[in-house]
Amino acid sequence: MITVHHLNNSRSQRVLWLLEELDLEYQVKRYERDPKTMLAPASLRAVHPLGKSPVITDGALTLAESGAIVEYLVDRYGGGRLAPELGTPERLRYIYWLHYAEGSAMPPLLLKLVFNQIETSPMPFFARPIARAIVARVNKSFIEPQIALHLGYLEAELEKSLWFVGSEFTAADIQMSFPLEAAAAQAGLDSSRPKLMGFLDRIHARPAYRRALERGGAYDLLN
Numbered sequence: 001m002i003t004v005h006h007l008n009n010s011r012s013q014r015v016l017w018l019l020e021e022l023d024l025e026y027q028v029k030r031y032e033r034d035p036k037t038m039l040a041p042a043s044l045r046a047v048h049p050l051g052k053s054p055v056i057t058d059g060a061l062t063l064a065e066s067g068a069i070v071e072y073l074v075d076r077y078g079g080g081r082l083a084p085e086l087g088t089p090e091r092l093r094y095i096y097w098l099h100y101a102e103g104s105a106m107p108p109l110l111l112k113l114v115f116n117q118i119e120t121s122p123m124p125f126f127a128r129p130i131a132r133a134i135v136a137r138v139n140k141s142f143i144e145p146q147i148a149l150h151l152g153y154l155e156a157e158l159e160k161s162l163w164f165v166g167s168e169f170t171a172a173d174i175q176m177s178f179p180l181e182a183a184a185a186q187a188g189l190d191s192s193r194p195k196l197m198g199f200l201d202r203i204h205a206r207p208a209y210r211r212a213l214e215r216g217g218a219y220d221l222l223n
Contacts, residue, residue, distance in 0.1 A: 002026040002073075005047050005055040007040050008033055009220050011066045011178050012054030016216045018070060018174050020208035022077055028215055067098050067175060074171045082171040090165055097164045097172035105154075105179035108146040112187055115139060147187050151196065154180070158195035162202075177203055185220075 002019065006012045006028050019026045031041050031053065045051035048064045055064045056073075063069055074083050084090035115135045157164065164172050180200060183189035191197055203209055213219055 001058075003029055003057045005029050005031065005044060005053055005057070006216055007031045007044070007053035008216075008218060010040075010053045013212065013216050013219055014066060014174050014178055015054045015056065015069055015073075016212035017177070017209050018073055018082075018171060020211045020215070021082060021171075021174070021206075022073065024073075024077055030217065065102075066178075067102055070098060070171050070175055078171075082169070082174075084165060084168075084170065094165045094170055094172045098175050101172075101175045101179055105150055105176070106182075108143055108150065109179060109182045109187055111143050112139070112147065113182075115143065116186075144188075147183065151183060151187075151189055151193055155193040155195050158199055163199075173199075173203065 002024065004012060004015050004019070004026055006016065008030070010033075016026075016028065031044055033040060040051055040053060042051060044053060044055070047057070048055045048062060050064065052064065054066055054069055055062065056069055057063075058072075063072055074081070084094050115138055118135055161167055163169050164176055177200075180189065180196060184197075184200060189196060
């Protein structure tokens with residue numbers, strides 16, 4: 001039995017969604033973030049040394065990292081579903097988006113989250129203006145231009161096809177969901193980029209996505 005070690009409001013929601021799309025049996029072991037630090041609980045280190053989510057166990061196998069989990073589940077249990085055929089241009093594009101989601105799209109979004117937390121964190125009153133000035137400068141000079149660059153690129157890519165790989169929905173779209181949901185929640189993705197917003201509308205309407213929400217619980221990126 002596949003077990004998903006599921007942290008609330010995290011990338012592991014994608015894994016639940018993928019399992020629902022593949023119509024596989026699985027169980028969910030829930031973990032809650034610390035309400036003050038928003039970090040995963042130490043108990044996750046008993047599953048994987050880094051103590052992060054997502055992590056799955058499948059028999060004797062323990063596997064972390066979203067992209068690796070998606071590839072493993074699709075290759076082992078997909079039966080040709082949710083991935084293009086090996087050796088095709090579409091397969092290369094599929095692999096590209098699996099890796100782009102975490103390797104390129106997420107870093108500026110994580111930087112924005114971290115710097116926003118710095119701005120609102122408790123600190124001595126005399127340090128607050130300095131911290132705010134630093135945050136504003138980094139946001140304006142680097143983080144926000146990088147996010148805009150990536151969102152513009154992604155909008156242009158979805159002008160070419162309905163889904164990221166082409167006309168067919170694949171697991172690459174599942175992998176790409178988290179950075180785009182994060183961008184909509186925290187980084188200004190809105191109706192000015194209709195292709196990306198249309199992508200979010202389409203994935204949120206999928207029955208498997210909605211079943212995964214029922215299994216995973218609260219997912220505040222949607223708010």
